[in-house]
Amino acid sequence: MSEKFIMVVDDDPDLVEAVSMKLESKKFRVAKAYDGEEAMEKLKGEKPDLVILDVMMPRKNGWVVCDEIKSNDATKNIVVVMLTAVGDAVQSTSYTHHDGKTTLADDYVPKPIDMDQLMEIVDDHLGA
Amino acid sequence: MSGRFARLYQESEASVNHESVYLYQKLAADRVNIVFLSLDFLRNPRQITCMVAPGAAPAAAGQDHDQGAAGLVSLFPHRFDPAVMAVVFTALGQRQIPWYAVASSGSMLTVVTDFAVQQQAAEALAEYVQLPSGHGPLRVQQDYDDISRRLKSAPETVAQYVEARIRTYGIAVKTGLKLCRVQFYSHEQVLLARALEGLAGEKAGFAYICANRAPDGHGYVAVVLDPGQPPADAPDIAAYLPPALCSSRLEIRENVEMLCFHGPHFGDRYGIADKALNCLENAGIPVWLAGCVGATVSIIVPPGMAEPGVEALSTTFDRP
Numbered sequence: 001m002s003e004k005f006i007m008v009v010d011d012d013p014d015l016v017e018a019v020s021m022k023l024e025s026k027k028f029r030v031a032k033a034y035d036g037e038e039a040m041e042k043l044k045g046e047k048p049d050l051v052i053l054d055v056m057m058p059r060k061n062g063w064v065v066c067d068e069i070k071s072n073d074a075t076k077n078i079v080v081v082m083l084t085a086v087g088d089a090v091q092s093t094s095y096t097h098h099d100g101k102t103t104l105a106d107d108y109v110p111k112p113i114d115m116d117q118l119m120e121i122v123d124d125h126l127g128a
Numbered sequence: 129m130s131g132r133f134a135r136l137y138q139e140s141e142a143s144v145n146h147e148s149v150y151l152y153q154k155l156a157a158d159r160v161n162i163v164f165l166s167l168d169f170l171r172n173p174r175q176i177t178c179m180v181a182p183g184a185a186p187a188a189a190g191q192d193h194d195q196g197a198a199g200l201v202s203l204f205p206h207r208f209d210p211a212v213m214a215v216v217f218t219a220l221g222q223r224q225i226p227w228y229a230v231a232s233s234g235s236m237l238t239v240v241t242d243f244a245v246q247q248q249a250a251e252a253l254a255e256y257v258q259l260p261s262g263h264g265p266l267r268v269q270q271d272y273d274d275i276s277r278r279l280k281s282a283p284e285t286v287a288q289y290v291e292a293r294i295r296t297y298g299i300a301v302k303t304g305l306k307l308c309r310v311q312f313y314s315h316e317q318v319l320l321a322r323a324l325e326g327l328a329g330e331k332a333g334f335a336y337i338c339a340n341r342a343p344d345g346h347g348y349v350a351v352v353l354d355p356g357q358p359p360a361d362a363p364d365i366a367a368y369l370p371p372a373l374c375s376s377r378l379e380i381r382e383n384v385e386m387l388c389f390h391g392p393h394f395g396d397r398y399g400i401a402d403k404a405l406n407c408l409e410n411a412g413i414p415v416w417l418a419g420c421v422g423a424t425v426s427i428i429v430p431p432g433m434a435e436p437g438v439e440a441l442s443t444t445f446d447r448p
Contacts, residue, residue, distance in 0.1 A: 012423045013204045014390055017235035111392035112297045
């Protein structure tokens with residue numbers, strides 16, 4: 001199987017580094033971006049199999065990035081997994097699930113992320 | 129590079145001012161988010177450097193602490209290499225670019241500088257590091273006010289403020305660390321850079337680095353080495369320092385321990401540092417050094433205090 005390629009997008013460099021190290025240890029190739037605009041810029045030159053995408057980022061948030069990925073024929077087949085950070089009060093509503101799905105993301109993981117859960121989701125989508 | 133912030137600085141004598149309110153406590157009481165914190169309580173005077181939104185500073189902390197407009201420049205990933213801190217001393221020291229504090233997180237080394245010279249500082253640092261091929265131009269991020277407005281309008285993070293317990297990615301403990309703390313003056317930065325390069329040459333990795341500078345320019349840099357071996361066998365910074373910096377100006381403590389945790393949007397939320405430090409104080413655990421960089425809190429405590437520290441933090445912070 002060819003090496004799968006994943007882009008991690010989050011404005012928290014510590015999280016990007018931790019997730020990237022975990023993915024690299026599982027032999028994925030990883031690209032990193034630290035806000036939505038940087039991610040879109042990198043997606044012009046690289047085509048990952050999957051994007052792990054934070055929601056709340058400066059310059060361009062994850063919902064907008066996801067919409068742009070999914071509305072472009074060149075990138076619409078990239079799997080998008082969104083990271084959300086909804087707290088207790090809002091978690092009781094369907095905010096995360098509803099918005100995560102209707103924005104055409106393929107999956108979501110709540111923050112603080114469970115790394116094992118994230119890896120399972122990645123494996124499920126990439127058939128790894 | 130960050131947007132524009134206000135830099136606040138507080139010095140206090142622990143023995144005299146035990147009842148005084150620390151800066152991070154005042155800011156938490158006024159619900160002011162600290163986007164950067166570096167605290168050195170190892171010796172008197174105790175030093176605290178904080179960065180907050182420009183408009184928040186005078187009301188929350190008092191004009192006497194406000195040192196003016198400042199910005200953050202972050203280098204990442206540092207890969208725990210002391211040579212990254214050597215870059216700060218060399219690049220900024222040689223060009224006499226003012227900087228006031230440094231602290232590390234799990235991947236970042238963040239430097240506080242005057243906002244007016246932030247771009248200059250970033251360009252100076254960039255000369256000593258290899259930027260990735262896809263790196264964009266160095267640019268200032270959005271103003272804090274703009275980010276703050278967006279956070280308030282988005283339930284994504286507003287919800288965080290009503291967490292019954294503050295969620296984290298887990299609380300990590302490191303033991304058997306070697307703390308090397310050196311007092312320095314501006315003209316000695318190159319000497320410190322050489323010492324750190326010496327440690328890097330011996331493949332020494334750090335667990336935490338911080339530096340705080342007083343208004344008169346002198347400062348303390350603390351390098352907490354993670355030797356991965358008995359601390360006594362760790363590389364000796366004194367071997368790389370000139371005698372003037374090795375005498376009474378170098379302090380070494382072995383077997384120190386570190387608590388480190390990280391949570392969603394910690395960098396956007398008020399009161400995180402205050403809650404963490406209060407948990408430890410209430411449990412009688414001394415804090416020697418602490419830093420809040422990005423979404424990571426790092427706390428250095430005396431030997432044997434990390435595990436009790438985890439228990440103390442667990443009263444307020446959730447561990448998955």
